[in-house]
Amino acid sequence: MRSYHLDSGAGLSGLTIRDHPDPVPGAGQVVVAVRAASLSFRELMIARGDYVLPVKPDVVPISDGAGDIVSVGPGVDSRRIGERVAATLFPSWQDGPFGIEHLPQRGGSLDGMLTERAVVDQEALVPAPAHLSYEEAATLPCAAVTAWNAVTGADGLRPGQTVVTQGSGGVSLFALQFAKTLGARVIATTSGPGKAARLRDLGADEVIDYRAVPDWPARVRELTGGRGADRVIDVAGLLEQSLKAVAMAGHVACVGFVSGTALPVDTRTLFASGATVRAVAVGSRAQFLAMNRAIEVNGLRPVIDRAFPFEQAHDAYRHYASGKAFGKVVITI
Numbered sequence: 001m002r003s004y005h006l007d008s009g010a011g012l013s014g015l016t017i018r019d020h021p022d023p024v025p026g027a028g029q030v031v032v033a034v035r036a037a038s039l040s041f042r043e044l045m046i047a048r049g050d051y052v053l054p055v056k057p058d059v060v061p062i063s064d065g066a067g068d069i070v071s072v073g074p075g076v077d078s079r080r081i082g083e084r085v086a087a088t089l090f091p092s093w094q095d096g097p098f099g100i101e102h103l104p105q106r107g108g109s110l111d112g113m114l115t116e117r118a119v120v121d122q123e124a125l126v127p128a129p130a131h132l133s134y135e136e137a138a139t140l141p142c143a144a145v146t147a148w149n150a151v152t153g154a155d156g157l158r159p160g161q162t163v164v165t166q167g168s169g170g171v172s173l174f175a176l177q178f179a180k181t182l183g184a185r186v187i188a189t190t191s192g193p194g195k196a197a198r199l200r201d202l203g204a205d206e207v208i209d210y211r212a213v214p215d216w217p218a219r220v221r222e223l224t225g226g227r228g229a230d231r232v233i234d235v236a237g238l239l240e241q242s243l244k245a246v247a248m249a250g251h252v253a254c255v256g257f258v259s260g261t262a263l264p265v266d267t268r269t270l271f272a273s274g275a276t277v278r279a280v281a282v283g284s285r286a287q288f289l290a291m292n293r294a295i296e297v298n299g300l301r302p303v304i305d306r307a308f309p310f311e312q313a314h315d316a317y318r319h320y321a322s323g324k325a326f327g328k329v330v331i332t333i
């Protein structure tokens with residue numbers, strides 16, 4: 001079986017493929033024949049060398065993947081063979097709050113899913129939603145679970161409330177889909193009219209071009225009668241602006257910093273906002289299961305931009321890094 005390997009900071013030229021003997025599952029483990037893996041922003045950071053969590057040398061990259069259980073180790077029910085599954089990003093985080101004991105993460109400090117066969121603890125899997133393809137199920141572990149946590153966590157978004165999503169990346173598209181499913185109003189920001197139209201097609205009620213309207217928080221206030229949005233899903237790392245867009249006693253889910261701009265936050269803005277700011281770290285397995293129930297009941301389908309064959313993983317990374325994708329970039333295995 002073949003796996004890709006990468007060292008943190010080695011760049012795309014450091015992404016190499018090697019042959020290995022078929023893995024044997026240990027006690028409590030299964031072997032998953034991985035059918036698809038999907039790229040998230042963290043994979044670009046690992047290739048660049050600026051990911052925030054530890055990355056082991058020569059890691060099998062990519063946290064997100066889905067496939068079939070093909071063999072089981074001691075202590076695992078052999079009837080699990082044949083199950084369609086997706087892997088969780090933090091294998092030990094089953095439920096409850098996040099803690100440093102849950103920091104080991106797939107495709108970072110642990111081997112990931114850009115491989116034909118992955119050994120996974122049986123508790124670190126969830127059933128893939130039945131109506132989704134392997135490619136679609138592979139998009140869920142990082143971006144979708146993070147969006148689900150950001151939207152539904154900590155006294156989550158309620159019907160009729162307003163949420164701001166930023167840009168049209170993986171997390172934000174899932175957040176938009178979940179928020180609409182929950183009956184909320186979505187104000188999405190993006191760059192350019194083409195992506196704005198696609199966000200509207202996905203259900204965004206209002207779209208703001210953050211390049212044409214740099215003071216997008218002021219526009220959010222206009223669109224909400226001066227109140228601000230009940231929740232802002234901050235993937236851009238623009239906390240100062242998010243605090244200006246959020247309603248008094250609202251909620252800012254602090255997810256990422258894709259804008260690349262580490263702007264200072266004025267504590268007076270934080271105080272004046274009256275908002276809660278919560279850092280989101282993907283989500284637990286329990287949140288993944290809850291999300292999958294919502295995906296199944298509502299027939300939600302992840303947005304996929306393009307799938308590349310396993311042998312063209314470098315092209316998949318390059319396409320994703322170009323920023324032209326609308327939806328997830330997937331590698332079919």
Ligand SMILES: NC(=O)c1ccc[n+]([C@@H]2O[C@H](COP(=O)([O-])OP(=O)(O)OC[C@H]3O[C@@H](n4cnc5c(N)ncnc54)[C@H](OP(=O)(O)O)[C@@H]3O)[C@@H](O)[C@H]2O)c1
Pocket residue numbers: 040041042142143146166167168169170171172189190191195210235236254255256257258259260280281282283323
């Ligand atoms: N905390 C966690 O657990 C967690 C989990 C997943 C991801 N993240 C983080 O969340 C961020 C997004 O991840 P992702 O996988 O969704 O990334 P992604 O798919 O690569 O998102 C890229 C998109 O970000 C948007 N963007 C860039 N600059 C922006 C700006 N100034 N304002 C608004 N949008 C901007 C662009 O949208 P347009 O093209 O529409 O302009 C771009 O298409 C990353 O920083 C990632 O590290 C964190």
